[in-house]
Amino acid sequence: MALKWPMCSCAVKKLLTHSLTAVSYLDYLFSRTYKMTGKVVVYVIVYVQKEMAEDFLLGIDIGTTTVKVVVMRACDEVVLGSWSHATNATVTSDAGPLASEQDVRKIMSVLDTCMSKVSPELASGITKIGVSGQMHGLVMWTKHARGTADKTSSLAPSLSEDLSSCFMKLSNLYTWQDGRCCTEFLSSIPTPETHLRIATGFGCCTLFWLNRHEPACLECYRCAGTVHDLLVTVLCDLDEPLMSTHNAASWGYFDPVTASWNTDL
Numbered sequence: 001m002a003l004k005w006p007m008c009s010c011a012v013k014k015l016l017t018h019s020l021t022a023v024s025y026l027d028y029l030f031s032r033t034y035k036m037t038g039k040v041v042v043y044v045i046v047y048v049q050k051e052m053a054e055d056f057l058l059g060i061d062i063g064t065t066t067v068k069v070v071v072m073r074a075c076d077e078v079v080l081g082s083w084s085h086a087t088n089a090t091v092t093s094d095a096g097p098l099a100s101e102q103d104v105r106k107i108m109s110v111l112d113t114c115m116s117k118v119s120p121e122l123a124s125g126i127t128k129i130g131v132s133g134q135m136h137g138l139v140m141w142t143k144h145a146r147g148t149a150d151k152t153s154s155l156a157p158s159l160s161e162d163l164s165s166c167f168m169k170l171s172n173l174y175t176w177q178d179g180r181c182c183t184e185f186l187s188s189i190p191t192p193e194t195h196l197r198i199a200t201g202f203g204c205c206t207l208f209w210l211n212r213h214e215p216a217c218l219e220c221y222r223c224a225g226t227v228h229d230l231l232v233t234v235l236c237d238l239d240e241p242l243m244s245t246h247n248a249a250s251w252g253y254f255d256p257v258t259a260s261w262n263t264d265l
Contacts, residue, residue, distance in 0.1 A: 133228030136176035
């Protein structure tokens with residue numbers, strides 16, 4: 001049996017938030033089998049602490065066209081196995097040919113496929129998980145209330161099934177390649193209070209576009225983040241996403257110098 005996703009069966013033991021960027025130290029208590037600790041820095045690291053003679057590291061990357069999984073030995077960084085699979089998740093958008101959207105459920109299903117190829121021997125030695133993915137992109141979601149989702153999601157055997165049971169509403173992924181924000185539109189929205197320039201495909205720019213052209217769409221969602229923020233939200237059973245300064249800066253309207261969002265626009 002391959003590595004089982006902890007899914008939403010974990011209970012949050014402690015959450016200490018460091019700064020407005022939601023860079024946090026997390027201590028999650030799962031079942032008697034798993035104890036995981038995570039630290040969000042440039043990408044999210046989830047530490048699974050078990051008494052092992054040899055520690056393995058699991059890396060997950062959700063790219064624009066493929067999902068990649070790698071297992072390596074911690075002591076000498078030797079790669080013990082790697083797997084990748086094309087997502088083929090592109091979907092047609094009502095915004096026209098300049099838009100670039102992907103089916104998030106299909107992306108997670110492909111990740112499940114990659115994870116199923118990790119052997120039981122490797123899976124049993126994994127003590128750390130690193131998550132990365134394509135920057136700039138936007139996913140929006142609304143989770144079910146805990147009372148309605150916990151009864152079924154805790155037994156979900158896969159990420160794709162967990163999405164169905166945990167989320168009341170889940171948008172497509174608006175990728176970094178999305179071109180709906182033309183130069184004229186970008187010049188009409190507030191100027192960011194940061195040295196970083198904005199561009200079409202940036203998460204905040206896409207949100208401005210949706211607010212102007214499809215305002216009813218935004219009313220359906222409570223949270224937003226990158227696609228790998230969504231993955232960590234599911235794995236750690238978070239009510240709200242945690243975004244690193246690295247990903248926040250890629251969205252626009254975030255000042256990495258002061259480590260704060262431009263909230264007064």
